[in-house]
Structure formats: structure tokens, C-alpha cells
Amino acid sequence: MRNIWTIAKREYNLYFISPVAYVVAFLFLTIIALIFAINIMAMTVNQFGFAPPPDSRVVTGPMAFLLLLAAPALTMRLLADEVRMGTMELLLTAPVREYELVVGKWLGAFLFMLTLMAVSLVFPFILNQITDPGIDQMLMMSGYLGVILLTAAFLAIGVGISALFSNQVAAFFTTMVIFVILWWLVGAPANVLPGGSDVFRYLDMSGHFYQSFNEGRITLSGIAYYLSLTALGLLIGTTAIETRRWR
Amino acid sequence: MIEVSNLTKDYGARRAIDGLNFEARQGEITGFLGPNGAGKTTTMRILTGYMPPSDGAATIAGYDVVRDSLEVRRRVGYLPETVPLYTEMTVFDYLKFMADLRRLPEAEDIIEETLEMVGLLDRAGGYIGNLSKGMRQRVGLAQALLHRPEVLILDEPTIGLDPAQIIEVRNLIREIGKERTVLLSTHILSEAQQLCDRILIINKGKIVAEDTPQNLQSNLSGAQRVQLTVRGDTAKLAEKIGKVDGVENVILSGEEQLEFQYAAGKDVRPAIARMVVEANLDLLEMRAIGLSLEEIFLTLTKEAPAESEE
Ligand SMILES: Nc1ncnc2c1ncn2[C@@H]1O[C@H](COP(=O)(O)OP(=O)(O)O)[C@@H](O)[C@H]1O
Ligand SMILES: [Mg+2]
Numbered sequence: 001m002r003n004i005w006t007i008a009k010r011e012y013n014l015y016f017i018s019p020v021a022y023v024v025a026f027l028f029l030t031i032i033a034l035i036f037a038i039n040i041m042a043m044t045v046n047q048f049g050f051a052p053p054p055d056s057r058v059v060t061g062p063m064a065f066l067l068l069l070a071a072p073a074l075t076m077r078l079l080a081d082e083v084r085m086g087t088m089e090l091l092l093t094a095p096v097r098e099y100e101l102v103v104g105k106w107l108g109a110f111l112f113m114l115t116l117m118a119v120s121l122v123f124p125f126i127l128n129q130i131t132d133p134g135i136d137q138m139l140m141m142s143g144y145l146g147v148i149l150l151t152a153a154f155l156a157i158g159v160g161i162s163a164l165f166s167n168q169v170a171a172f173f174t175t176m177v178i179f180v181i182l183w184w185l186v187g188a189p190a191n192v193l194p195g196g197s198d199v200f201r202y203l204d205m206s207g208h209f210y211q212s213f214n215e216g217r218i219t220l221s222g223i224a225y226y227l228s229l230t231a232l233g234l235l236i237g238t239t240a241i242e243t244r245r246w247r
Numbered sequence: 248m249i250e251v252s253n254l255t256k257d258y259g260a261r262r263a264i265d266g267l268n269f270e271a272r273q274g275e276i277t278g279f280l281g282p283n284g285a286g287k288t289t290t291m292r293i294l295t296g297y298m299p300p301s302d303g304a305a306t307i308a309g310y311d312v313v314r315d316s317l318e319v320r321r322r323v324g325y326l327p328e329t330v331p332l333y334t335e336m337t338v339f340d341y342l343k344f345m346a347d348l349r350r351l352p353e354a355e356d357i358i359e360e361t362l363e364m365v366g367l368l369d370r371a372g373g374y375i376g377n378l379s380k381g382m383r384q385r386v387g388l389a390q391a392l393l394h395r396p397e398v399l400i401l402d403e404p405t406i407g408l409d410p411a412q413i414i415e416v417r418n419l420i421r422e423i424g425k426e427r428t429v430l431l432s433t434h435i436l437s438e439a440q441q442l443c444d445r446i447l448i449i450n451k452g453k454i455v456a457e458d459t460p461q462n463l464q465s466n467l468s469g470a471q472r473v474q475l476t477v478r479g480d481t482a483k484l485a486e487k488i489g490k491v492d493g494v495e496n497v498i499l500s501g502e503e504q505l506e507f508q509y510a511a512g513k514d515v516r517p518a519i520a521r522m523v524v525e526a527n528l529d530l531l532e533m534r535a536i537g538l539s540l541e542e543i544f545l546t547l548t549k550e551a552p553a554e555s556e557e
């Protein structure tokens with residue numbers, strides 16, 4: 001456990017001197033801010049209309065989508081770069097277990113994303129101030145829980161893929177492809193197949209978020225789904241590093 | 248204490264090391280001498296738990312390097328050939344990270360002490376990326392020494408350093424080697440001779456000789472390579488020289504040049520000179536040339552010449 005923390009701490013600190021991480025943080029928060037601002041303006045225009053005031057979904061909805069790009073950008077470096085720089089030899093000859101290395105890397109990225117999400121709380125807060133009677137707190141919590149679970153899964157898959165490459169760019173695009181499959185393609189058969197469509201619907205990464213967490217419905221199956229994906233990503237990473245040794 | 252038995256590693260179809268047997272004792276500096284591609288790095292990577300062997304076994308301080316890998320890694324300090332460092336970190340932060348992974352208590356004091364040892368105390372706050380090659384080497388060495396390991400494995404620790412830095416690093420290693428087990432690799436004969444208590448010579452994945460520097464020196468002394476420049480039929484002469492007792496490795500090295508080597512303690516030069524004159528060839532030059540590392544291996548591995556002739 002202590003090794004996981006040591007590695008996570010180094011990664012977390014490294015993000016604050018990494019240009020890629022700054023670009024990710026900047027775009028992530030700016031795009032959310034813009035979408036938020038547009039919604040607020042629409043609300044003021046609509047003041048005397050019948051449209052309901054915006055709720056926290058104007059923040060959590062786009063945030064989930066932005067993770068598709070943010071996560072691979074944050075994880076591509078994590079293990080691939082250790083291989084490229086030769087520092088993997090340092091880590092693998094130190095008394096560190098493979099899973100500690102992988103989980104530590106993941107945790108560093110996760111904490112960084114949590115930091116960005118903590119900053120994003122400013123938008124629901126503003127919304128709460130300017131609307132009457134304020135926002136639906138439960139809806140917001142459920143949405144944020146969904147985003148956090150999504151982040152955990154996305155980052156774990158990214159770390160796992162990063163362990164398979166020594167080239168960051170290759171890791172980035174492979175991770176993107178996997179995300180596209182899990183986000184859009186895997187759920188597609190559910191709409192055309194009459195029988196057995198439940199399986200595909202369950203595997204659809206976006207469905208669990210947009211149809212349940214982001215609508216205020218916290219489901220056990222959704223939590224289990226995201227946590228399983230997280231575990232799977234970390235397992236892939238650990239196995240990849242073990243295999244690298246035996247090659 | 249390092250014990251290696253029948254250690255073998257294949258990279259796909261290529262055998263990098265082939266049935267190595269040796270040991271490195273405490274309080275001694277054991278040198279691993281061999282040319283590039285001999286299998287030095289491969290052996291060290293197996294000993295440090297970076298990768299497992301294909302066959303054979305090795306123990307460090309009694310622990311098997313595969314089965315008890317973590318125990319081994321706790322006891323070994325390793326300076327890889329590439330000196331892997333995080334260039335975006337400061338010297339201190341880097342060492343603190345490594346110390347934390349090794350769970351050293353009072354890491355700050357230990358780091359300070361270690362930096363003092365390698366002479367980098369004034370660079371603690373500097374970024375590794377801004378350091379010279381020699382300083383980086385010393386950061387790597389500091390990393391290997393942090394936990395005061397029983398066993399120190401150093402892969403070509405002086406490669407790429409300037410002469411003054413080489414002397415510094417060698418002195419440091421000699422100091423460290425007094426109470427620890429040190430295994431270091433090099434492809435420089437004189438370095439192995441100056442630094443090591445025992446030398447293992449490795450070539451093409453096999454240990455071809457094992458001796459003290461003194462014995463190695465006496466085995467080598469007298470072994471000479473000679474270059475001969477003559478005018479006339481050099482091919483025929485080469486054939487004749489090859490038949491002389493004690494001569495080996497005759498090659499035609501140029502239009503009018505041939506080279507040969509003779510075994511230690513058997514100076515054949517006068518006989519050869521007479522042979523050239525008797526063959527009615529003009530002897531233009533005869534001079535001794537140094538042995539290359541490759542030729543030293545050949546010399547050391549040649550069986551002592553049979554003494555049945557007399
Ligand atoms: N990762 C690898 N994959 C394939 N072959 C390798 C690898 N590492 C080393 N080799 C080969 O194994 C042999 C021994 O290499 P190495 O142990 O690096 O020798 P040395 O350190 O003595 O120069 C060489 O022929 C080298 O080409
Ligand atoms: Mg080498």
C-alpha cells in the first residue's frame with residue numbers, strides 16, 4: 001500500500017509540471033464553463049417562457065463526454081514512458097510489486113482528475129445561487145458519482161493500454177479506439193437485435209451514465225459495471241508488465 | 248554473496264548467456280570483463296530480478312532471484328548500464344522517491360549522507376536533466392547505495408565518463424567494495440585489473456576464464472602478437488610460420504604483411520627471422536603489436552600447448 005501511495009504521489013505532482021496535463025485541464029474546464037455559460041444565457045432569455053431552469057446535468061453531461069479525450073491524454077504517458085526512458089528497469093528492480101506500480105500510476109491520474117472535478121463544482125454552486133429554489137442536490141450527487149466511476153474506469157483502461165506500449169502516441173490512439181467501442185459501438189446491437197440485447201445494453205459504457213447516474217438513478221449494476229472495468233484495466237496493466245519481464 | 252549456477256538466457260532463438268557458473272564473495276570486487284554483446288547486462292538483469300533466466304538458477308544472500316525476487320531486490324543495489332533517471336525531477340526528489348519505495352526511515356538524513364559520499368551534496372536541489380554525464384552517473388550510484396545494500400551490481404559504471412571522473416568513481420567503488428559484495432562489468436581490461444579482486448572473463452555468453460588480476464597478467468605476459476613485413480611470397484611464408492611450434496593465429500594482413508601470435512614464454516622471433524632469410528625473402532620489419540580483447544580471450548582459452556614433442 002505504501003508503494004502505491006509513493007508512486008501515485010509522484011505521478012500527481014508530475015501532472016503539475018506537464019504541458020499535456022495543463023492543456024487537458026484548461027480545455028476540460030473551459031469547455032465545461034462555455035457550455036455552462038450558454039445554458040445560463042438561454043435561461044435568462046427564457047425567463048418568461050416555460051422551459052424549466054437548467055440543472056446540474058449541464059455540467060456532468062458534457063464532463064462525461066470530455067473524459068473520452070482527457071483520460072487517454074493523461075494515461076498515455078504513465079507506463080509507456082517508463083519503458084521508453086528505461087526507468088522501468090529501475091522500478092522493476094526496486095522492491096515494488098507489479099500491481100503496486102500499476103495501481104499507483106492509476107491512482108495518481110485519478111487524483112488529478114478528482115482535482116479537476118472538485119474545481120468544476122463551482123458551476124453547480126453558481127447554479128444553486130442563481131436559480132430558485134436551487135438545484136436538485138441528489139441529482140447532482142448522482143451525476144458526480146457517475147462521472148467519478150466513469151473516470152476510474154477510463155483511467156484504468158488507459159493505464160492498462162499504456163503498459164502495452166513504449167510509445168505514448170500509440171497508447172493514446174489505442175485507448176481512444178477502445179473508448180469509442182465501449183462508448184458507442186458496443187451498445188449498437190441492442191437497438192437492432194430483438195433477443196439478447198440486454199447483454200449489449202449492459203456493456204454500453206455511456207448507457208449506464210446517461211440513462212441512470214446522470215438522471216439521478218444510482219444503480220448497483222452500474223456501480224458493479226464501472227468497478228469491473230476498472231479492475232479489468234488494472235489487471236491488463238499488471239499482466240502486461242509481468243509478461244514484459246518474461247519476454 | 249552471489250551464487251550462479253548454469254544460468255542461461257535465450258532471447259527468442261538467440262542464446263545470450265549459456266550455462267554460466269560463478270560466485271561473487273563478500274568483501275570482494277568481482278569483475279565481469281567482456282566485449283559488447285558478451286552477455287554482461289543480461290546476466291545482471293537476471294540477478295537483479297528484472298527478468299527471469301531461461302534455465303539455471305542464481306541466489307543472492309541465499310535468496311533465489313526468481314522465487315524470492317522481492318527479498319533479493321531489497322538487498323541489491325543496482326546501477327543499470329543506461330543509468331535510468333527521471334530528468335524532470337531534482338536530485339533530492341528522485342532519491343526521496345527511491346528511498347520511499349525502499350521504505351527507508353529518516354530518508355532525508357540518508358539521502359544527505361549518500362550525496363556526500365558521491366560528492367553531489369551541492370547539487371541536491373538541481374534538476375537531473377541539467378547535470379553532466381558524470382554527475383548523472385553519480386546520481387545513479389547514489390540511488391544504488393541508498394539502502395546500504397549487501398550486494399552491489401554495477402553495469403559498466405565508468406562508461407562515458409572523462410578520465411578524472413573515472414578515477415573518482417573507481418575510488419568510490421573501491422571504498423564501497425571493502426565490506427560488500429560488488430559485481431561490476433566492464434569491457435576495459437585495465438579497469439578490471441585495477442579495480443577487481445577477481446576477474447571473470449565472459450565472451451559470447453560463456454565464462455572463458457576466471458582469475459585474479461595478478462594471475463591474469465602473468466598468463467598474458469609474453470603472449471605477443473607480431474606483425475611482419477616482407478617482400479616476396481608471403482602466402483608460402485605464412486604457411487611455414489604456422490607450422491612453427493608455439494605459433495598461432497597466422498593471418499595475411501596486407502600485400503606484404505602478415506601477423507601471428509605466439510604463446511607466453513616461447514619467444515619464436517629469432518627462429519622466424521632466420522626462416523625468412525633462409526627462404527630468400529627480404530625482411531623489412533618485425534614489430535610487436537598489442538593484443539585486442541578478442542585475442543586475449545583466445546589466448547586465455549587456448550589449452551596450454553602439449554609438451555609431448557621433446
Ligand atoms: N532485449 C533483447 N532482445 C534480444 N536480444 C538481446 C536483448 N538484450 C540483449 N540481447 C542480445 O544478447 C546478447 C548479450 O547482450 P548483453 O547482455 O547486452 O551484452 P553486454 O552487456 O555484455 O554487452 C547480445 O547478442 C545482444 O544482442
Ligand atoms: Mg551491456
